[in-house]
Structures are given as C-alpha cells and as structure tokens.
Amino acid sequence: MPNNMETRKETGIIEQIRSKFNIEGKIQRDRRIWVTVDRGDLIALCNFAKEIGFTHLSAISVTDWPQDEIFELTYHIWSYSEKILLTIKTNIDRATPTIDSVTPIWKENAQIHERELHELFGVEFVGNGDLAQLFLESWDGPPPFLKDFNWREYTRREFYKEENEREKAYWQ
Amino acid sequence: MGMIQTVGVLVNTLFSKPITVKFPYEAIEIPEGFRGEQEFDIDNCISCDLCSQICPNKAIEMVNMPEEYKEKYPKKYPKIDLRKCCFCALCQDICPKKCLTMTKNVFLSTPDPTTVVKYPIPIGGGTR
Amino acid sequence: MSEKKLIGNEQISPFTEEGTEYNFYFGPAHPGSGNFGVKLKVDGERILSARSDPGYLHRGFEKLMEYRVPMQNSVISDRVCVLEPLNWNLLHAEAVDELTGVEVPERAKYIRVLMAELSRLQSHLIWYGAISIGIGFDTGFKLAFGYRDYILDLFELITGGRVYPAGYICPGGVRGDLPDGCVERIMKVLDQTEEMIQKIEAFDNIAFSMRTKGIGTLKLEDALRLGATGPVLRASGMKTDTRKDDPYEIYSELDFAIPVEQAGDAYARCMIRNREMKESIKIIKQVLERMPEGKVREPSKIMPPKRVRVPEGEVYVRNEVARGEGSMYMRSIGEKEPYRVKIRGPDFLHMIPVLEHLLKGAHVADIPAIYWSLNICPADMDR
Numbered sequence: 062m063p064n065n066m067e068t069r070k071e072t073g074i075i076e077q078i079r080s081k082f083n084i085e086g087k088i089q090r091d092r093r094i095w096v097t098v099d100r101g102d103l104i105a106l107c108n109f110a111k112e113i114g115f116t117h118l119s120a121i122s123v124t125d126w127p128q129d130e131i132f133e134l135t136y137h138i139w140s141y142s143e144k145i146l147l148t149i150k151t152n153i154d155r156a157t158p159t160i161d162s163v164t165p166i167w168k169e170n171a172q173i174h175e176r177e178l179h180e181l182f183g184v185e186f187v188g189n190g191d192l193a194q195l196f197l198e199s200w201d202g203p204p205p206f207l208k209d210f211n212w213r214e215y216t217r218r219e220f221y222k223e224e225n226e227r228e229k230a231y232w233q
Numbered sequence: 234m235g236m237i238q239t240v241g242v243l244v245n246t247l248f249s250k251p252i253t254v255k256f257p258y259e260a261i262e263i264p265e266g267f268r269g270e271q272e273f274d275i276d277n278c279i280s281c282d283l284c285s286q287i288c289p290n291k292a293i294e295m296v297n298m299p300e301e302y303k304e305k306y307p308k309k310y311p312k313i314d315l316r317k318c319c320f321c322a323l324c325q326d327i328c329p330k331k332c333l334t335m336t337k338n339v340f341l342s343t344p345d346p347t348t349v350v351k352y353p354i355p356i357g358g359g360t361r
Numbered sequence: 362m363s364e365k366k367l368i369g370n371e372q373i374s375p376f377t378e379e380g381t382e383y384n385f386y387f388g389p390a391h392p393g394s395g396n397f398g399v400k401l402k403v404d405g406e407r408i409l410s411a412r413s414d415p416g417y418l419h420r421g422f423e424k425l426m427e428y429r430v431p432m433q434n435s436v437i438s439d440r441v442c443v444l445e446p447l448n449w450n451l452l453h454a455e456a457v458d459e460l461t462g463v464e465v466p467e468r469a470k471y472i473r474v475l476m477a478e479l480s481r482l483q484s485h486l487i488w489y490g491a492i493s494i495g496i497g498f499d500t501g502f503k504l505a506f507g508y509r510d511y512i513l514d515l516f517e518l519i520t521g522g523r524v525y526p527a528g529y530i531c532p533g534g535v536r537g538d539l540p541d542g543c544v545e546r547i548m549k550v551l552d553q554t555e556e557m558i559q560k561i562e563a564f565d566n567i568a569f570s571m572r573t574k575g576i577g578t579l580k581l582e583d584a585l586r587l588g589a590t591g592p593v594l595r596a597s598g599m600k601t602d603t604r605k606d607d608p609y610e611i612y613s614e615l616d617f618a619i620p621v622e623q624a625g626d627a628y629a630r631c632m633i634r635n636r637e638m639k640e641s642i643k644i645i646k647q648v649l650e651r652m653p654e655g656k657v658r659e660p661s662k663i664m665p666p667k668r669v670r671v672p673e674g675e676v677y678v679r680n681e682v683a684r685g686e687g688s689m690y691m692r693s694i695g696e697k698e699p700y701r702v703k704i705r706g707p708d709f710l711h712m713i714p715v716l717e718h719l720l721k722g723a724h725v726a727d728i729p730a731i732y733w734s735l736n737i738c739p740a741d742m743d744r
Contacts, residue, residue: 177709230291264517266521321436322527
C-alpha cells in the first residue's frame with residue numbers, strides 16, 4: 062500500500078530524530094514533517110538533517126509574535142532522495158534577536174535568505190559573512206515587517222506634504 | 234531554390250490584405266465576459282455594502298445622494314473611483330441582487346478629470 | 362560615464378588605480394535587463410566580480426497579504442510574478458485550501474492544471490523572445506510574441522483579462538466555468554504553438570548554438586550549493602521536478618516526461634525549455650480528454666468578508682512554476698486574514714547567488730546569453 066510505505070519513511074525519520082535529540086516530531090500529511098527544537102540544539106539538528114539527505118534549503122522565515130515577545134524561526138528543508146520536507150521551528154527573544162547562522166551548512170543558499178530576514182525583521186545571524194542591505198536603500202526607519210511598525214503612519218509623516226483625499230478610506 | 238521561395242512570399246504579401254487594425258477608428262472584437270467598466274443599476278440596489286467590503290483596493294465608497302434624489306433614493310449607494318479599480322469583478326460576483334455588472338468598455342483614458350470617478354447617478358454635469 | 366551618486370550610499374567612480382579596470386553598472390534602465398541591475402568590476406572585456414542590486418520592484422507582498430481576506434489576496438497574488446500570473450494564483454489557492462480543508466471539485470482541479478500549463482507555455486514563449494533579442498536575433502523575438510498572442514486571446518475568453526486573470530484560480534476552485542466552444546479553440550491554439558516550436562528548432566543552427574554553447578557552465582555541485590531549482594538544475598544533470606516528486610492537483614495521474622541535460626551551459630538550459638514546451642502540450646491534451654463534468658467551486662458563492670474564518674494552522678506548499686520551485690508558507694491564527702505569508706520565488710536564488718557565480722570570469726559580450734538563459738523575473742525576486 063503506497064500510503065503505508067510513505068508514512069513508514071516519515072516515521073523512520075521521526076524515530077531517528079527522537080533517538081538522537083529526544084524531541085517529538087509531527088507528521089502533518091504525506092511528505093511533511095514538523096519539528097520544534099530549542100535554539101541551543103538548532104545547529105546540531107541541522108547538521109544531522111543534512112547528513113541524512115536533506116540537502117536543499119527551500120526557505121527560512123521569521124514570524125513575529127509581539128504579545129509573547131518572541132520571533133519564531135522556521136527552516137524548510139527538502140530531501141531529493143527521500144522526497145520529504147522537514148520543517149524545523151525554534152524561538153528566539155524579540156528584544157535581542159540573535160542566533161547562529163546556518164551558512165556553514167548550506168552555504169550561499171542560506172546566506173541570501175538570512176540577509177533578507179536581517180533587513181526586514183532585524184534578526185542578527187552570527188557567522189553570516191554578508192548582511193548588507195538588500196532591497197531598501199538608505200533606510201533609517203525600524204525593520205519594516207514587524208507587527209508594531211505602522212507603515213501607513215510612517216509614510217504619511219515622512220513623505221506626504223498634504224492630505225491625500227483618495228487615501229482616506231484607509232484611515233477609518 | 235531559396236530565391237524562388239523568397240520571390241513567392243514577396244508576391245503573396247504584396248497582394249494580400251493588410252492585417253493592421255486602424256485603432257481608434259476600428260477595434261478588435263472583445264469577447265463576452267471581459268472585465269471592463271462597471272454598470273450600476275440603482276433601482277435594484279439594497280445598500281448591503283458588500284461591494285465596498287470586498288474591494289481589494291478600497292475603490293468603492295458608499296455615499297449619500299444629493300438633495301434632489303434623496304426622497305427617491307434615501308439610502309447610501311456605491312461610488313467607484315476608477316483610478317484605484319483593478320477591474321477584478323469581485324464586486325460583480327458578490328452582489329446579491331446582480332445590479333453591478335462589468336461591461337466591455339475599455340476606452341477609459343481621458344484628459345478630463347471629471348470623469349474618473351463614477352457616481353451612482355451622474356451628477357454635477359459630469360458624464361459618469 | 363559620469364561620476365554622480367548612482368545607487369544607495371555607494372559611490373561608483375568609473376576608473377580605479379590600475380589602467381584597464383573599471384566599474385560598470387549593467388543597470389535597471391537597460392532594455393535588456395528588466396527592473397534589475399548588476400554592478401560589475403571589469404578588466405578590459407573580462408568580468409572580475411559581480412554584485413546584484415535587487416529591490417526595484419519590492420512591493421512588500423508578504424505584508425500586503427496580512428490585511429486582506431483570502432479572496433482579495435487571490436486577486437493580488439497574480440501580480441507576484443507578472444509573466445506567469447496563473448501559476449502564482451494556483452500556489453496561493455492551494456495554500457488556503459490546505460488550511461481550510463475544503464474538498465476541491467474534480468472539474469476544478471482539471472481546469473486549474475489546464476490554465477497552469479497554458480501559462481507555462483506563454484511564459485516560455487516570452488523567454489524565447491527575450492533571449493532572442495538579447496543575442497541579437499530579432500526575428501525570434503517578433504515570432505515568439507506573435508504566437509504568444511493566441512494564448513493571451515484564450516485567457517481573455519476564459520478569465521476575462523489578457524494578462525491579469527484577477528484571481529481566476531481562487532480558494533475552493535476556479536471563479537467561472539469554461540465557456541462553450543472553448544475546447545476547439547484550445548486545440549487550434551495548440552496547433553499554432555506546435556508550429557512555433559518547429560520554427561524554434563529550425564532556428565537552432567542559425568542563432569543559438571553559436572552564441573550559447575559552452576557559455577555560463579554551472580556544475581551540479583555548484584547548482585545544489587547555490588540553491589538553483591527548476592530548469593537551471595535540470596540542465597546540470599539532476600532529474601527532479603516538483604510535479605513528479607511532490608505532486609499536487611492531478612499531476613500524479615498524468616503521463617509526461619522530464620527533460621534532463623548534462624552539459625550545464627546556456628545551450629542546455631535553452632534545450633530544456635524547448636522540450637518542456639512540448640511536454641506541456643502533451644499534458645494539456647490529456648487534460649482535455651479526461652475532464653469530468655461537475656461544479657467548479659466549493660462553496661459556489663463568495664462569502665461576505667466579515668464572516669470569513671480560516672482555521673488555525675500552518676502549511677508549506679511547493680509548486681513548479683515556469684522558472685523553478687515556487688513555495689508559500691502560510692500561518693493562520695483563526696482570523697480572517699493570514700497572520701504571516703512567506704513567498705519563496707525561484708528567482709531569488711537564481712538572480713543573486715547563481716548569477717554572481719556565473720558572471721565571474723565571463724566576457725561582457727556574453728552577459729545577455731547567460732542572463733536570459735537563467736530566465737529571470739525581477740518581480741518574484743523582490744515580491
């Protein structure tokens with residue numbers, strides 16, 4: 062039965078992670094595994110994942126939770142040989158967001174994703190060689206994708222000389 | 234051999250009809266279902282406000298009618314700002330009484346600023 | 362070249378201390394580069410180093426989508442990449458469908474695959490026109506855009522707009538059924554596209570093989586390290602395609618081949634896209650034969666935006682867009698708007714790490730061949 066065989070491959074990977082790191086993964090559906098770790102174990106788990114075949118880093122993302130005062134990082138890694146996607150989630154402190162970079166593991170692929178997140182969220186990746194500005198030029202405001210940055214107010218304050226009647230629908 | 238083919242194609246195109254469409258004197262036929270400018274039927278509108286909630290660019294605003302129309306049309310009706318509209322037809326799909334429909338009118342460019350906003354009934358000497 | 366302040370805080374002066382080295386900005390107002398610039402350090406005719414300069418089309422989609430309900434997001438999702446709007450519509454619709462758990466009707470799945478493959482065909486025709494004009498072959502450009510127009514007329518008939526289908530593939534299905542007489546027109550357009558592919562093969566000797574063979578070679582281990590996906594990775598020898606490895610919609614029931622080349626140069630990337638066009642035509646013919654009857658959207662009416670609720674959860678969806686692997690991560694907390702949307706475009710990796718790697722050591726005259734053989738689209742890099 063193809064369905065059982067697929068779940069067996071995902072279960073095998075979850076078993077390996079549990080025996081080495083003592084954390085429970087979750088199988089969401091075919092070909093999707095989600096795992097949550099502490100920030101201290103992140104690099105060890107990423108190294109282990111690369112060894113067992115997860116060689117393609119698809120994306121890194123940051124979610125901002127201002128009430129809980131954390132940033133939640135998600136690393137989405139795909140394995141060409143097993144055809145499974147593993148997602149690793151971890152939390153870091155929102156006031157001083159620093160974490161070790163995964164550039165030594167996935168090289169330039171990880172470097173460019175971290176550069177974008179540094180610019181848009183302000184997360185500091187220690188060990189990434191190149192955190193220069195990417196999209197925005199001469200930007201001196203706060204990181205723009207944070208939940209408490211009101212970009213409409215910022216634009217109105219910095220760039221408008223007079224009220225724009227067409228935009229009043231956004232201020233109701 | 235190639236020369237003969239070239240001369241053949243040359244003679245063929247010398248005597249065939251040009252395919253240029255002389256816009257704006259004539260235009261290509263537009264098929265049914267094209268999303269052009271909206272047409273609003275005010276007598277069926279129930280002022281449910283759904284069209285202005287679904288618009289992704291907030292181009293629809295519900296406004297009161299001017300004095301001379303107020304007793305026939307006492308509620309609020311949609312005013313569409315065509316400069317912000319992206320012609321996605323979500324307002325047509327969500328209207329429960331089917332009084333907002335998209336026509337095939339794409340000839341909207343104008344140097345006249347009084348026609349860029351579409352009122353429920355054309356007012357103040359404007360044509361929209 | 363003037364010495365004015367060009368971009369950002371960096372001042373580029375044209376001349377350095379050595380005699381033949383100079384800085385050169387292959388820039389965003391160039392007709393052959395799209396909305397994207399590359400800062401080059403050049404010695405005579407040979408490039409020493411390259412630095413990409415993205416950001417001219419940054420619209421902040423990930424933040425825009427946090428203020429709109431899923432139906433409105435599906436309308437703006439076709440502007441994520443302008444050259445293939447229907448593929449990005451499909452990606453967004455799949456993400457929302459997986460979150461809400463709705464059962465998409467069968468007929469809607471077939472129509473979705475039909476529109477996605479037609480969009481891939483017209484995107485490859487744009488690519489062919491762009492690379493032809495880049496290497497100086499003007500006839501190819503005119504023919505490609507002429508034949509693409511037949512596909513755009515089809516889009517106008519089915520979705521209501523030539524370039525932007527306004528969220529035609531929406532969460533729950535598609536927005537409207539195929540009109541009558543559509544299937545015959547699609548078959549006619551496929552015949553015309555096959556004519557164009559025959560012409561492409563005939564032009565191969567004249568233009569392409571001389572300008573693109575041996576240029577911009579990307580080895581397999583470099584491609585994997587730099588994050589290349591899609592045709593760029595397949596041209597270096599790796600047999601992988603998201604439609605077969607991670608199937609979505611009804612691709613697991615269709616029969617098509619995956620073209621692979623070993624050389625890794627610009628010519629191999631061109632050959633792969635030509636063969637992909639033929640495979641797309643095969644897929645469309647199978648879809649038209651097997652399409653069932655039924656509803657096209659579940660639920661049939663649009664829900665009023667104040668009553669929409671997307672259940673809590675998170676998903677990661679991967680699709681094969683025309684340029685590579687496109688993915689979306691969507692996180693919802695039970696409100697009507699998504700809490701976080703992360704869009705990963707294939708060109709984010711192709712235009713920054715891969716391009717900087719390939720341009721090092723190349724000639725200035727080969728820049729269009731390398732640049733356009735990667736089939737870049739600044740829109741889904743910047744989002």
